[in-house]
Amino acid sequence: MQSTLSLSSDFHHTKDCTLFSDRLASVKPSPSMAAKAKVDALRAQGRKVIDFTIGEPDFDTAPHIIEGGINALKSGQTRYTASAGTPALRAAIVRKLERENQLSFRVEEVVVGCGAKHIIYNAFAASLNEGDEVIVPAPFWVSYPDMVALQAAKPVIVQCSEASGFKLEAAALAAAITPRTRWVILNTPNNPTGAVYTREELVAICDVLRAHPQVWLLTDEIYEHFVFNGAKHVSPLSIAPDLRDRTLLVNGLSKAYAFTGWRIGYGAGPVELVKRINLLLTQSTTCASAMSQAAAVVALDGPQDCVAEAAQLFAKRCDRVMQLIDQIPGLSCVRPDGAFYAFVNVQKLLGKLTPEGRALASDVDVMNYFIEHAQVAVIDGTSYGCPGFLRLSFATSMEEIESGFAAITEAVGACRPALGTIHA
Numbered sequence: 001m002q003s004t005l006s007l008s009s010d011f012h013h014t015k016d017c018t019l020f021s022d023r024l025a026s027v028k029p030s031p032s033m034a035a036k037a038k039v040d041a042l043r044a045q046g047r048k049v050i051d052f053t054i055g056e057p058d059f060d061t062a063p064h065i066i067e068g069g070i071n072a073l074k075s076g077q078t079r080y081t082a083s084a085g086t087p088a089l090r091a092a093i094v095r096k097l098e099r100e101n102q103l104s105f106r107v108e109e110v111v112v113g114c115g116a117k118h119i120i121y122n123a124f125a126a127s128l129n130e131g132d133e134v135i136v137p138a139p140f141w142v143s144y145p146d147m148v149a150l151q152a153a154k155p156v157i158v159q160c161s162e163a164s165g166f167k168l169e170a171a172a173l174a175a176a177i178t179p180r181t182r183w184v185i186l187n188t189p190n191n192p193t194g195a196v197y198t199r200e201e202l203v204a205i206c207d208v209l210r211a212h213p214q215v216w217l218l219t220d221e222i223y224e225h226f227v228f229n230g231a232k233h234v235s236p237l238s239i240a241p242d243l244r245d246r247t248l249l250v251n252g253l254s255k256a257y258a259f260t261g262w263r264i265g266y267g268a269g270p271v272e273l274v275k276r277i278n279l280l281l282t283q284s285t286t287c288a289s290a291m292s293q294a295a296a297v298v299a300l301d302g303p304q305d306c307v308a309e310a311a312q313l314f315a316k317r318c319d320r321v322m323q324l325i326d327q328i329p330g331l332s333c334v335r336p337d338g339a340f341y342a343f344v345n346v347q348k349l350l351g352k353l354t355p356e357g358r359a360l361a362s363d364v365d366v367m368n369y370f371i372e373h374a375q376v377a378v379i380d381g382t383s384y385g386c387p388g389f390l391r392l393s394f395a396t397s398m399e400e401i402e403s404g405f406a407a408i409t410e411a412v413g414a415c416r417p418a419l420g421t422i423h424a
Protein backbone atom coordinates (compact mmCIF):
# COMPACT_ATOMS: atom_id res chain seq x y z
CA MET A 1 0.00 0.00 0.00
CA GLN A 2 2.71 2.38 0.96
CA SER A 3 4.52 2.00 -2.32
CA THR A 4 1.44 2.97 -4.33
CA LEU A 5 1.25 6.21 -2.39
CA SER A 6 4.92 7.08 -2.44
CA LEU A 7 5.77 10.15 -4.48
CA SER A 8 9.34 9.03 -4.97
CA SER A 9 10.31 7.92 -8.42
CA ASP A 10 9.46 4.41 -9.54
CA PHE A 11 11.93 4.64 -12.39
CA HIS A 12 14.56 1.95 -12.44
CA HIS A 13 17.46 1.67 -14.79
CA THR A 14 17.35 -1.51 -16.77
CA LYS A 15 20.07 -4.03 -16.15
CA ASP A 16 20.59 -4.40 -19.88
CA CYS A 17 22.44 -1.12 -20.27
CA THR A 18 23.95 -2.10 -23.60
CA LEU A 19 20.74 -1.09 -25.34
CA PHE A 20 20.80 2.45 -24.05
CA SER A 21 23.01 5.49 -23.82
CA ASP A 22 25.55 5.51 -20.99
CA ARG A 23 24.64 9.15 -20.45
CA LEU A 24 21.24 8.16 -19.09
CA ALA A 25 22.83 6.34 -16.17
CA SER A 26 23.04 9.50 -14.08
CA VAL A 27 19.73 11.03 -15.17
CA LYS A 28 16.60 10.89 -13.03
CA PRO A 29 13.10 11.60 -14.29
CA SER A 30 11.97 15.12 -13.33
CA PRO A 31 10.55 14.78 -9.76
CA SER A 32 7.89 17.41 -10.46
CA MET A 33 6.69 15.52 -13.54
CA ALA A 34 6.78 12.27 -11.51
CA ALA A 35 4.74 13.92 -8.72
CA LYS A 36 2.19 15.16 -11.24
CA ALA A 37 1.87 11.67 -12.70
CA LYS A 38 1.39 10.21 -9.22
CA VAL A 39 -1.30 12.74 -8.28
CA ASP A 40 -3.09 12.08 -11.59
CA ALA A 41 -2.92 8.31 -10.95
CA LEU A 42 -4.34 8.66 -7.42
CA ARG A 43 -7.15 10.87 -8.68
CA ALA A 44 -7.91 8.36 -11.43
CA GLN A 45 -8.40 5.80 -8.61
CA GLY A 46 -11.03 8.16 -7.16
CA ARG A 47 -8.80 9.47 -4.34
CA LYS A 48 -9.23 13.10 -3.33
CA VAL A 49 -5.77 14.63 -3.34
CA ILE A 50 -4.87 18.24 -2.60
CA ASP A 51 -2.07 19.03 -4.96
CA PHE A 52 0.69 21.38 -3.80
CA THR A 53 3.16 20.05 -6.37
CA ILE A 54 1.94 22.15 -9.27
CA GLY A 55 4.59 24.02 -11.26
CA GLU A 56 2.24 26.04 -13.41
CA PRO A 57 -0.44 28.71 -12.95
CA ASP A 58 -3.81 27.18 -12.07
CA PHE A 59 -5.77 29.32 -14.52
CA ASP A 60 -6.24 29.39 -18.27
CA THR A 61 -4.36 31.43 -20.87
CA ALA A 62 -6.09 34.82 -21.32
CA PRO A 63 -8.86 34.76 -23.98
CA HIS A 64 -7.21 37.33 -26.27
CA ILE A 65 -4.07 35.15 -26.42
CA ILE A 66 -6.09 32.01 -27.18
CA GLU A 67 -7.80 34.01 -29.89
CA GLY A 68 -4.35 34.83 -31.30
CA GLY A 69 -3.63 31.10 -31.60
CA ILE A 70 -6.98 30.37 -33.24
CA ASN A 71 -6.56 33.24 -35.69
CA ALA A 72 -3.12 31.93 -36.60
CA LEU A 73 -4.59 28.55 -37.50
CA LYS A 74 -7.43 30.11 -39.49
CA SER A 75 -5.01 32.30 -41.41
CA GLY A 76 -2.95 29.29 -42.47
CA GLN A 77 -0.08 29.43 -39.98
CA THR A 78 0.00 25.66 -39.90
CA ARG A 79 3.44 24.98 -41.34
CA TYR A 80 7.06 24.81 -40.23
CA THR A 81 8.55 28.15 -39.29
CA ALA A 82 12.17 29.31 -39.26
CA SER A 83 13.92 27.10 -36.70
CA ALA A 84 15.07 29.98 -34.52
CA GLY A 85 11.49 31.29 -34.40
CA THR A 86 9.31 33.43 -36.62
CA PRO A 87 10.68 36.90 -37.40
CA ALA A 88 7.49 38.28 -35.78
CA LEU A 89 8.09 36.48 -32.48
CA ARG A 90 11.81 37.21 -32.32
CA ALA A 91 11.01 40.89 -32.93
CA ALA A 92 8.33 40.82 -30.20
CA ILE A 93 10.89 39.30 -27.80
CA VAL A 94 13.39 42.04 -28.68
CA ARG A 95 10.69 44.64 -27.87
CA LYS A 96 9.82 42.88 -24.61
CA LEU A 97 13.46 42.81 -23.45
CA GLU A 98 13.77 46.52 -24.22
CA ARG A 99 10.45 47.49 -22.60
CA GLU A 100 10.60 45.35 -19.46
CA ASN A 101 14.29 44.73 -18.86
CA GLN A 102 15.89 47.75 -20.54
CA LEU A 103 18.08 45.41 -22.55
CA SER A 104 18.68 45.91 -26.20
CA PHE A 105 19.16 42.86 -28.36
CA ARG A 106 19.19 42.31 -32.10
CA VAL A 107 16.82 39.74 -33.60
CA GLU A 108 19.82 37.50 -34.52
CA GLU A 109 20.66 37.32 -30.81
CA VAL A 110 17.32 35.70 -29.95
CA VAL A 111 16.33 32.06 -30.38
CA VAL A 112 12.90 30.54 -29.69
CA GLY A 113 12.43 27.00 -28.38
CA CYS A 114 9.70 24.68 -27.10
CA GLY A 115 9.87 26.16 -23.60
CA ALA A 116 12.71 27.63 -21.57
CA LYS A 117 13.70 24.08 -20.62
CA HIS A 118 14.40 23.31 -24.28
CA ILE A 119 16.60 26.38 -24.62
CA ILE A 120 18.62 25.55 -21.50
CA TYR A 121 19.07 21.96 -22.63
CA ASN A 122 20.30 23.05 -26.04
CA ALA A 123 22.54 25.78 -24.63
CA PHE A 124 24.34 23.10 -22.61
CA ALA A 125 24.41 20.73 -25.58
CA ALA A 126 25.93 23.52 -27.68
CA SER A 127 28.65 24.48 -25.23
CA LEU A 128 29.66 21.65 -22.89
CA ASN A 129 32.30 18.99 -23.37
CA GLU A 130 32.90 15.90 -21.29
CA GLY A 131 34.22 16.78 -17.84
CA ASP A 132 33.26 20.47 -18.01
CA GLU A 133 31.73 21.85 -14.85
CA VAL A 134 28.55 23.84 -14.34
CA ILE A 135 27.93 25.59 -11.04
CA VAL A 136 24.40 24.93 -9.85
CA PRO A 137 23.40 26.77 -6.66
CA ALA A 138 21.20 24.60 -4.41
CA PRO A 139 18.29 24.56 -3.82
CA PHE A 140 17.97 24.28 -7.61
CA TRP A 141 15.30 23.74 -10.22
CA VAL A 142 15.32 19.95 -10.58
CA SER A 143 16.27 19.84 -14.25
CA TYR A 144 19.57 21.76 -14.18
CA PRO A 145 21.89 19.02 -12.85
CA ASP A 146 20.39 16.34 -15.07
CA MET A 147 20.62 18.49 -18.18
CA VAL A 148 24.30 19.09 -17.40
CA ALA A 149 24.91 15.38 -16.76
CA LEU A 150 23.30 14.52 -20.10
CA GLN A 151 26.23 16.29 -21.77
CA ALA A 152 28.70 14.14 -19.76
CA ALA A 153 29.55 17.32 -17.90
CA LYS A 154 29.60 17.72 -14.13
CA PRO A 155 27.07 19.70 -12.11
CA VAL A 156 28.94 21.34 -9.23
CA ILE A 157 26.36 21.88 -6.53
CA VAL A 158 26.97 24.87 -4.27
CA GLN A 159 24.76 24.80 -1.17
CA CYS A 160 23.12 28.13 -0.33
CA SER A 161 22.13 28.32 3.31
CA GLU A 162 18.69 29.07 4.66
CA ALA A 163 20.36 31.90 6.61
CA SER A 164 21.48 33.51 3.33
CA GLY A 165 17.89 33.34 2.06
CA PHE A 166 18.98 30.40 -0.14
CA LYS A 167 21.04 32.71 -2.35
CA LEU A 168 24.43 32.11 -3.89
CA GLU A 169 26.99 34.27 -2.13
CA ALA A 170 29.91 35.76 -4.01
CA ALA A 171 32.53 34.04 -1.82
CA ALA A 172 30.91 30.62 -2.31
CA LEU A 173 30.86 31.20 -6.06
CA ALA A 174 34.51 32.24 -6.11
CA ALA A 175 35.45 29.12 -4.16
CA ALA A 176 33.58 26.83 -6.55
CA ILE A 177 35.09 28.11 -9.82
CA THR A 178 37.83 25.93 -11.34
CA PRO A 179 39.55 26.00 -14.73
CA ARG A 180 36.90 23.47 -15.89
CA THR A 181 33.95 25.74 -14.98
CA ARG A 182 31.94 26.64 -18.08
CA TRP A 183 28.65 27.99 -16.68
CA VAL A 184 27.10 29.44 -13.56
CA ILE A 185 23.32 29.25 -13.34
CA LEU A 186 21.38 32.03 -11.63
CA ASN A 187 17.65 31.58 -11.25
CA THR A 188 15.88 34.68 -9.99
CA PRO A 189 13.10 34.60 -8.79
CA ASN A 190 13.98 31.10 -7.71
CA ASN A 191 12.22 27.79 -7.96
CA PRO A 192 11.92 26.23 -5.34
CA THR A 193 12.67 28.92 -2.71
CA GLY A 194 11.11 32.11 -4.09
CA ALA A 195 14.42 33.90 -3.44
CA VAL A 196 14.87 37.09 -5.47
CA TYR A 197 18.42 38.43 -5.86
CA THR A 198 18.89 42.11 -5.08
CA ARG A 199 20.92 44.45 -7.26
CA GLU A 200 23.75 44.43 -4.69
CA GLU A 201 23.86 40.64 -4.54
CA LEU A 202 24.03 40.45 -8.32
CA VAL A 203 26.76 43.09 -8.47
CA ALA A 204 28.87 40.99 -6.08
CA ILE A 205 28.33 37.84 -8.16
CA CYS A 206 29.14 39.61 -11.42
CA ASP A 207 32.33 41.02 -9.83
CA VAL A 208 33.48 37.45 -9.21
CA LEU A 209 32.63 36.42 -12.78
CA ARG A 210 34.70 39.26 -14.25
CA ALA A 211 37.86 37.54 -13.03
CA HIS A 212 36.95 34.30 -14.88
CA PRO A 213 36.50 34.98 -18.58
CA GLN A 214 36.02 31.26 -19.40
CA VAL A 215 32.75 31.14 -17.42
CA TRP A 216 29.35 31.76 -19.00
CA LEU A 217 26.38 33.06 -17.02
CA LEU A 218 22.93 31.55 -17.57
CA THR A 219 20.17 33.68 -16.09
CA ASP A 220 16.84 31.92 -15.80
CA GLU A 221 14.25 34.66 -15.35
CA ILE A 222 11.08 32.71 -16.03
CA TYR A 223 9.35 33.90 -12.82
CA GLU A 224 10.37 37.57 -13.28
CA HIS A 225 6.81 38.91 -13.10
CA PHE A 226 5.91 37.21 -9.85
CA VAL A 227 7.64 39.27 -7.15
CA PHE A 228 6.15 40.31 -3.80
CA ASN A 229 6.94 42.16 -0.56
CA GLY A 230 8.40 45.11 -2.44
CA ALA A 231 11.05 42.91 -4.10
CA LYS A 232 12.04 43.87 -7.65
CA HIS A 233 13.27 41.59 -10.37
CA VAL A 234 16.69 42.68 -11.61
CA SER A 235 17.94 41.11 -14.79
CA PRO A 236 21.64 40.40 -14.11
CA LEU A 237 22.61 41.71 -17.55
CA SER A 238 21.11 45.10 -16.75
CA ILE A 239 23.73 45.63 -14.05
CA ALA A 240 26.63 43.94 -15.84
CA PRO A 241 26.42 44.84 -19.54
CA ASP A 242 30.12 44.02 -19.85
CA LEU A 243 29.27 40.30 -19.32
CA ARG A 244 26.97 40.33 -22.28
CA ASP A 245 29.26 38.42 -24.60
CA ARG A 246 29.11 35.43 -22.20
CA THR A 247 25.59 35.62 -20.79
CA LEU A 248 22.53 33.73 -21.97
CA LEU A 249 19.29 35.23 -20.70
CA VAL A 250 16.57 32.56 -20.63
CA ASN A 251 12.90 33.31 -20.29
CA GLY A 252 9.58 32.07 -21.58
CA LEU A 253 5.86 32.61 -21.52
CA SER A 254 4.90 29.54 -19.45
CA LYS A 255 4.52 31.18 -16.06
CA ALA A 256 3.73 34.83 -16.81
CA TYR A 257 0.99 34.09 -19.35
CA ALA A 258 -0.27 30.72 -18.03
CA PHE A 259 1.14 29.34 -21.27
CA THR A 260 2.77 26.09 -20.15
CA GLY A 261 1.09 23.78 -22.66
CA TRP A 262 1.81 26.01 -25.63
CA ARG A 263 5.56 25.43 -25.08
CA ILE A 264 7.32 28.67 -25.94
CA GLY A 265 10.57 29.82 -24.35
CA TYR A 266 13.55 31.78 -25.61
CA GLY A 267 17.18 32.63 -25.11
CA ALA A 268 18.91 35.95 -25.79
CA GLY A 269 22.67 36.01 -25.96
CA PRO A 270 25.76 36.21 -28.14
CA VAL A 271 25.15 35.40 -31.80
CA GLU A 272 27.73 32.61 -31.86
CA LEU A 273 25.93 30.73 -29.06
CA VAL A 274 22.47 31.47 -30.48
CA LYS A 275 23.57 30.13 -33.88
CA ARG A 276 24.77 26.89 -32.30
CA ILE A 277 21.58 26.43 -30.30
CA ASN A 278 19.69 26.98 -33.52
CA LEU A 279 21.85 24.42 -35.30
CA LEU A 280 20.71 21.82 -32.75
CA LEU A 281 17.08 22.87 -33.18
CA THR A 282 17.33 22.39 -36.94
CA GLN A 283 18.39 18.77 -36.35
CA SER A 284 15.98 17.99 -33.51
CA THR A 285 12.67 19.81 -33.19
CA THR A 286 12.87 21.90 -36.42
CA CYS A 287 10.86 24.72 -34.81
CA ALA A 288 8.38 25.52 -32.07
CA SER A 289 4.70 25.22 -32.99
CA ALA A 290 3.65 27.91 -35.48
CA MET A 291 0.33 28.49 -33.73
CA SER A 292 2.00 28.88 -30.34
CA GLN A 293 4.53 31.33 -31.71
CA ALA A 294 1.74 33.47 -33.16
CA ALA A 295 -0.12 33.42 -29.83
CA ALA A 296 3.13 34.37 -28.06
CA VAL A 297 3.39 37.50 -30.22
CA VAL A 298 -0.13 38.46 -29.12
CA ALA A 299 0.80 37.79 -25.48
CA LEU A 300 4.01 39.84 -25.55
CA ASP A 301 2.68 42.75 -27.59
CA GLY A 302 -0.84 42.86 -26.13
CA PRO A 303 -2.29 44.18 -22.87
CA GLN A 304 -0.37 42.97 -19.81
CA ASP A 305 -3.27 43.05 -17.31
CA CYS A 306 -3.42 39.25 -17.13
CA VAL A 307 0.19 39.16 -15.92
CA ALA A 308 -0.40 41.84 -13.28
CA GLU A 309 -3.56 40.08 -12.07
CA ALA A 310 -1.72 36.77 -11.77
CA ALA A 311 1.08 38.48 -9.82
CA GLN A 312 -1.44 39.99 -7.37
CA LEU A 313 -3.13 36.65 -6.90
CA PHE A 314 0.13 34.90 -6.10
CA ALA A 315 1.13 37.69 -3.69
CA LYS A 316 -2.15 37.28 -1.80
CA ARG A 317 -1.79 33.50 -1.65
CA CYS A 318 1.81 33.85 -0.51
CA ASP A 319 0.68 35.99 2.46
CA ARG A 320 -1.93 33.41 3.45
CA VAL A 321 0.43 30.46 3.05
CA MET A 322 3.01 32.18 5.27
CA GLN A 323 0.35 32.82 7.95
CA LEU A 324 -0.71 29.17 7.83
CA ILE A 325 2.86 27.85 8.03
CA ASP A 326 3.57 30.11 11.02
CA GLN A 327 0.63 28.50 12.87
CA ILE A 328 1.99 24.95 12.55
CA PRO A 329 4.45 24.04 15.31
CA GLY A 330 7.51 22.41 13.80
CA LEU A 331 7.26 24.08 10.38
CA SER A 332 9.02 27.28 9.30
CA CYS A 333 9.72 29.02 6.03
CA VAL A 334 11.94 31.81 4.73
CA ARG A 335 9.43 34.19 3.20
CA PRO A 336 9.44 33.85 -0.59
CA ASP A 337 9.86 37.15 -2.44
CA GLY A 338 8.77 35.71 -5.76
CA ALA A 339 7.62 32.75 -7.91
CA PHE A 340 4.77 30.68 -6.43
CA TYR A 341 6.46 28.27 -4.03
CA ALA A 342 7.11 28.05 -0.31
CA PHE A 343 10.20 26.07 0.67
CA VAL A 344 9.27 24.79 4.09
CA ASN A 345 11.73 23.64 6.74
CA VAL A 346 10.47 20.36 8.25
CA GLN A 347 13.60 19.47 10.23
CA LYS A 348 11.76 19.72 13.55
CA LEU A 349 9.48 16.88 12.42
CA LEU A 350 12.39 14.55 11.79
CA GLY A 351 12.72 11.81 14.37
CA LYS A 352 9.01 11.91 15.25
CA LEU A 353 6.70 8.92 14.88
CA THR A 354 3.58 8.81 12.74
CA PRO A 355 0.33 7.47 14.32
CA GLU A 356 1.19 4.16 12.62
CA GLY A 357 4.49 4.13 14.50
CA ARG A 358 6.75 4.85 11.53
CA ALA A 359 9.70 7.18 12.14
CA LEU A 360 10.01 10.28 10.00
CA ALA A 361 13.69 10.09 9.16
CA SER A 362 13.82 12.47 6.19
CA ASP A 363 11.92 15.02 4.15
CA VAL A 364 11.01 12.18 1.77
CA ASP A 365 9.35 10.38 4.70
CA VAL A 366 7.45 13.55 5.61
CA MET A 367 6.33 13.96 1.99
CA ASN A 368 5.09 10.37 1.91
CA TYR A 369 3.39 10.76 5.32
CA PHE A 370 1.54 13.87 4.10
CA ILE A 371 0.18 12.10 1.04
CA GLU A 372 -0.74 8.93 2.91
CA HIS A 373 -2.18 10.51 6.02
CA ALA A 374 -3.44 13.90 4.82
CA GLN A 375 -3.89 13.31 1.07
CA VAL A 376 -1.73 16.37 0.45
CA ALA A 377 0.92 16.11 -2.25
CA VAL A 378 4.14 18.12 -1.91
CA ILE A 379 7.68 17.61 -3.24
CA ASP A 380 10.67 16.67 -1.10
CA GLY A 381 13.52 19.18 -0.75
CA THR A 382 16.03 16.39 -1.48
CA SER A 383 14.92 16.52 -5.10
CA TYR A 384 15.94 20.18 -5.13
CA GLY A 385 19.33 19.41 -3.58
CA CYS A 386 18.23 20.48 -0.11
CA PRO A 387 17.16 17.74 2.33
CA GLY A 388 15.08 18.72 5.34
CA PHE A 389 12.65 20.86 3.34
CA LEU A 390 9.47 20.45 1.28
CA ARG A 391 8.34 22.52 -1.69
CA LEU A 392 4.71 23.61 -1.53
CA SER A 393 3.30 25.29 -4.60
CA PHE A 394 0.59 27.89 -4.09
CA ALA A 395 -0.44 27.80 -7.73
CA THR A 396 -3.75 26.46 -6.55
CA SER A 397 -7.00 27.95 -5.26
CA MET A 398 -7.37 29.57 -1.85
CA GLU A 399 -9.92 26.85 -0.95
CA GLU A 400 -7.38 24.12 -1.67
CA ILE A 401 -4.75 26.04 0.30
CA GLU A 402 -7.09 26.29 3.33
CA SER A 403 -8.12 22.64 3.25
CA GLY A 404 -4.60 21.42 2.46
CA PHE A 405 -3.15 23.28 5.43
CA ALA A 406 -5.95 22.08 7.72
CA ALA A 407 -5.00 18.52 6.74
CA ILE A 408 -1.26 19.21 7.22
CA THR A 409 -1.95 20.76 10.64
CA GLU A 410 -3.84 17.64 11.67
CA ALA A 411 -1.11 15.34 10.30
CA VAL A 412 1.68 17.23 12.09
CA GLY A 413 -0.35 17.25 15.32
CA ALA A 414 -0.86 13.48 15.08
CA CYS A 415 2.90 12.79 15.16
CA ARG A 416 4.45 11.75 18.46
CA PRO A 417 7.95 12.24 19.76
CA ALA A 418 10.05 9.09 19.40
CA LEU A 419 10.28 6.92 22.52
CA GLY A 420 13.07 8.05 24.76
CA THR A 421 12.82 11.69 23.63
CA ILE A 422 13.20 13.97 26.64
CA HIS A 423 11.03 17.09 26.76
CA ALA A 424 11.71 20.24 28.64
Ligand SMILES: Cc1ncc(COP(=O)(O)O)c(C=O)c1O
Binds near residue numbers: 118187220
Ligand atom coordinates in the same frame (compact mmCIF):
# COMPACT_ATOMS: atom_id res chain seq x y z
C1 LIG B 1 13.20 27.73 -12.91
C2 LIG B 1 12.54 27.19 -14.11
N1 LIG B 1 13.13 27.36 -15.30
C3 LIG B 1 12.58 26.88 -16.43
C4 LIG B 1 11.38 26.21 -16.41
C5 LIG B 1 10.85 25.66 -17.70
O1 LIG B 1 9.77 26.34 -18.19
P1 LIG B 1 9.21 26.07 -19.66
O2 LIG B 1 10.02 25.01 -20.29
O3 LIG B 1 7.78 25.70 -19.47
O4 LIG B 1 9.36 27.38 -20.39
C6 LIG B 1 10.73 26.00 -15.19
C7 LIG B 1 9.47 25.23 -15.13
O5 LIG B 1 9.01 24.79 -14.10
C8 LIG B 1 11.31 26.52 -14.01
O6 LIG B 1 10.74 26.36 -12.81
